[in-house]
Amino acid sequence: MAQDDLYRTVVLERARAPQHAGPLPAATLNGQGSNPLCGDRVQLHAVLDGQGRIEAIRHETRGCAICAASADLMAGRVTGQDRAHVGRLHAELVEAVETGTAPAELGELAAFAPLHQHRSRRRCALLPWSALIDMLNDDKNG
Known part of the structure; x- marks a missing residue:
């Protein structure tokens, strides 16, 4: 399946049926992000285990299909991961949406690589990740 086809399939499936x-x-952790330019909003809710790994995470997303799909794929991908691993995944995703090249480690998240051709849509895919990083780094959240 071509990368553009994978993108369309993954985005549509996850936006319709998160x-x-x-x-x-x-x-025990809550975070949020918004893009006032397009109206995308995401709220994140998570629980960390005793070793600082994400034990559970859910999202409440109001926005375009790209943002909703990204939030849902993110939640599935980061469950069981610690802050350092989440940071690496975020950096790899940023690189993928900026260059169009995605490492195999991204798995289904590689579907967002075609956004390198659509600068205005990159923020849609990255908004949930920015909210997650902010939530994990927030001093109030431990």
């Missing part, structure tokens, strides 16, 4: 959307009543 697997990690909704509230997380036991959340």
Whole structure:
């Protein structure tokens, strides 16, 4: 399957039927991000385990299909990961959407690489990740 086809398939599937959307009543971490230019908004809720890994994470996203799909794929991909690994994944995704080249480690997230051709849509894919990084680095969140 061509990368553009993968992008369309993954984005549409995850935007229509998210697997990690909704509230997380036991959340000990909460974060949010918004893009006032397009109206995308994402709220994140997470629980860390005793070793600082993401034990559970959910998102509540109001925005375009790209933002919703990115938030959902992100939530699935970072579960079980620590802050350092999340930071590396974020850096790899930024590189992919800026250059169009994605390392195999990104898995389904590589579907966003075609956004390198659409500068105005990159922020849609990266907004949930920025919110996650901010949430994990927030001093109030431990």
